[in-house]
Amino acid sequence: MVPLSWYLIFSAALFSVGLFGVLARRNAVAILLGVELMLNAVNVNLAAFWRYLDPVKMGGQVFAVIVFAVAAAEVAVGLALVISVYRQRNTVVADEIDMLKW
């Protein structure tokens, strides 16, 4: 049987990889890719705790479903913002979007 620790270590590792992606990438879309990795890691964590502690209480799975909805909403709005910024400034490099109004 797979012990719970393996799932938690896996999700911590995926979270750190996503964190590196958010902090170290220049392109705004690539930063959002890192955020997606972090959200997925958290979801795996929630599902693992649901399964291993008490599968009768559906709180873990419900939380994971709500996180799905929140992640989808955040990606949609985030990418719409990135596209809108690209239309205005003609760049998506996060370092170059540093002035409010030019």
Added chain:
Amino acid sequence: MTSAQIIFIIVAFFTLGSGVMVVGTGNLIHAALWLVSTLFGVAVMYALLNANFLAVIQVVVYIGAIAILFIFAVMLTRKEIRDQGPQLNKGWWLSALLAVLVFSGLAAMLWGWEGMSRTAAEFPSGFDSMSELGTALISPNAYVLPFEVASVLLLAALIGAVYIAFNRK
């Protein structure tokens, strides 16, 4: 090493490897495709956890919609077909250090917890997680309020995204 453990190790390495390729590759389209394989690995993880509704929803929502949204966004925000410039910013070694610190911090915090070596709790017989999930999502004693709030959030995100990205000619 039971077969479940071997399968878990294979899937975990596949997913983590794809995750590293997402943040490490220079070509942004390839990064989006590596994200697809990462999301697929996470879906297999859900299936290993007997959360099969979550696994299928992961494929439908994440791979079928969000990953495609990413690919469209990458294609629409580039000046020329090839990627230009370095893909990592100047302080990337600091970010790598921070990521390693976060991971070791989480692992160290979990190490002292007594529940770490737990094995899976048993499903009670006749337990249908799908119908229980459906009941939990709409039952007033359970989670109907977060469910409705999430649907309002999705409506707000839908309207907001259309408005922000609308191309007024």
Added chain:
Amino acid sequence: MNFWTDPLKLAADWLVGLLVGWGVAQGIAVGIAAFLGILLLIALLMVVDVLLVWVERKVVARFQDRLGPNRLGPWGLIQPFADIIKLLIKEDITPANADRVVYNLAPILSMMSVLILWAVVPLAPSMLGVDLNIGVLYLIAAGAIGTLSIIMAGWSSNNKYALLGAFRQVAVLVSFEIPMVAVLLIPTIFAGSMGMNAIIQAQDIWYVVLSPLGAIIFIIAAIAELGRAPFDMGEAESELVSGYNVEYSGMKFGMFYAGELLHAFTFGGFWGILFFGGYRFFGLEQISPFLSIPILLTKAMIGYWIIMWVKYTMMRIRIDHMLAFNWKFLTPLAFVLLMVTALMNALLQRASPWLYAAGMLLSNIVVGWVILEIMRRFSRGERARVEDAYQARMETARH
């Protein structure tokens, strides 16, 4: 359990016994038997796929008042094999600046997304790949992988027309998934489960009688999901030079083409499973799987024939009309139908099956009638507006 009622289990048990007798561990022997079963199913599907090419060409020929292939073999049956040999011996070209890995992966993913659908198709009451209790959602998930393969094909071809065709096709696919999900919930409500086998077992009255509007919306959304005419934006031959598969030749194109035909056949099968009773036919399926498989394949072939009929009769719809049709007509209709079905199901839950069927059919007819009235009024308003504009132009032209 003898040969007539359960041949596959008999063969699997014999094989596992043979392997265990040779000294293989039990788990690995079961795994090998399962793997061979999957290979057998895929091999049979590919043979069906080849015959589907012949069926398609004969049917399109008859629709166009000609004969179709009739030179090679009796009734032209050898023709698709000749086609495959031709595709296999063609030169394997990859465009110069194309993304090699993604370019070669796209047709494989496209074929894969069709083959994995057959894991949940019940061929007999006890014969199906895996009895998922979420079989209906699995359909949508496999469609999502197909969508991904089209984007990969369009992008990696390094060709503007391929990219444009892929964008349009994916916009259509993603849009038409929504009415399809809404309509797929209707057999779920009737059967109380999302599993394909459970839906078939619960169809004492075919669901097409309980919800004909649902069946119609499903087949429209399915034709859009397949990327076939009248929704074939991705391969509009006269507009986009064959769209996302313009740079593909040889067997890679063959995989896209054959995958599309098999996908159409599979969705004909799902239409039969969800709305026409699947492998059930007045109790014949209890006798033997050798009867239930032809019943299912016959229903799949009838569904496929209807899909072909629509393809070779209707013109292609313009992309903005296609998306307007989905978002302004089909999606609201699917959601209204879902709500009405759920309401009637809650009201009529304890009624007898005949009253339930009559109530559902009546509600469907009412919804269909209301939709037709709304459309009639809308088109009358449109026609009045166009005629007024015409009259105004004639007046100004006369002066």
